[in-house]
Structures are given as structure tokens and as C-alpha cells.
Amino acid sequence: MTTNNLKININNIEWDIKYVPENSDVLDGCRGMCCYRTSTIYVTNNLKPSETARALFHEIAHAVLAETDYGIEIKEALGNNYEKFITLLGDRIKDVCIEYPILEKSYDNK
Numbered sequence: 001m002t003t004n005n006l007k008i009n010i011n012n013i014e015w016d017i018k019y020v021p022e023n024s025d026v027l028d029g030c031r032g033m034c035c036y037r038t039s040t041i042y043v044t045n046n047l048k049p050s051e052t053a054r055a056l057f058h059e060i061a062h063a064v065l066a067e068t069d070y071g072i073e074i075k076e077a078l079g080n081n082y083e084k085f086i087t088l089l090g091d092r093i094k095d096v097c098i099e100y101p102i103l104e105k106s107y108d109n110k
């Protein structure tokens with residue numbers, strides 16, 4: 001599978017999406033990692049497409065939540081269910097992005 005690094009904007013912050021080898025230190029043994037300090041999302045580059053999408057959108061959900069400034073509050077409130085919530089939020093974000101790419105055209109008059 002081909003993976004390409006990308007930049008996205010969340011809350012007017014530029015986030016880097018970087019695909020890295022699974023043994024990369026930045027992943028710390030995980031499939032993905034969201035680094036709030038550098039606004040970088042890392043995803044391992046050797047997953048099946050469906051697994052890559054799930055890992056990517058999981059990390060995007062972390063980033064989106066962090067950019068609301070309620071990330072810590074929600075994490076503390078959800079406790080052990082926090083990561084499950086992030087996975088579900090990422091799945092729903094993916095559903096909307098993939099199903100309705102036309103959304104951008106509904107408000108972007110460029």
C-alpha cells in the first residue's frame with residue numbers, strides 16, 4: 001500500500017500526518033500516535049488499507065478533541081472508556097468524510 005505524508009488543518013492549526021515504519025520510536029509500539037506538542041499524527045505504514053484508515057481517523061479524533069480544549073476534561077470523565085470513545089468518534093468522522101466529500105462544496109465558494 002502506498003502512503004503519502006499530508007498536512008491537514010484542524011482549528012487553523014496545521015497538523016502533519018506522517019506514515020512511519022512500525023518499529024519507529026514515535027509509535028511506542030502502537031499503530032498510531034497523536035503528538036499534541038508538535039501537532040503531528042503518526043501512523044504505521046504497513047497496515048492494510050482498512051486498518052490504516054481506522055488508525056488514522058482514531059488519531060485524527062484525538063487531534064480534533066484536543067483542538068476543542070475539552071480533551072482532558074472528556075478523558076477524565078470517560079476514564080477507561082476514553083480510548084473506545086476516540087475509536088468510535090474517529091469511525092464517525094471517517095464515515096462522514098468518506099461518504100460526503102461533497103460537503104466541502106456546500107460552503108466553499110472559492
Ligand SMILES: [Zn+2]
Nearest residue numbers: 058062083086
Ligand atoms: Zn488513542
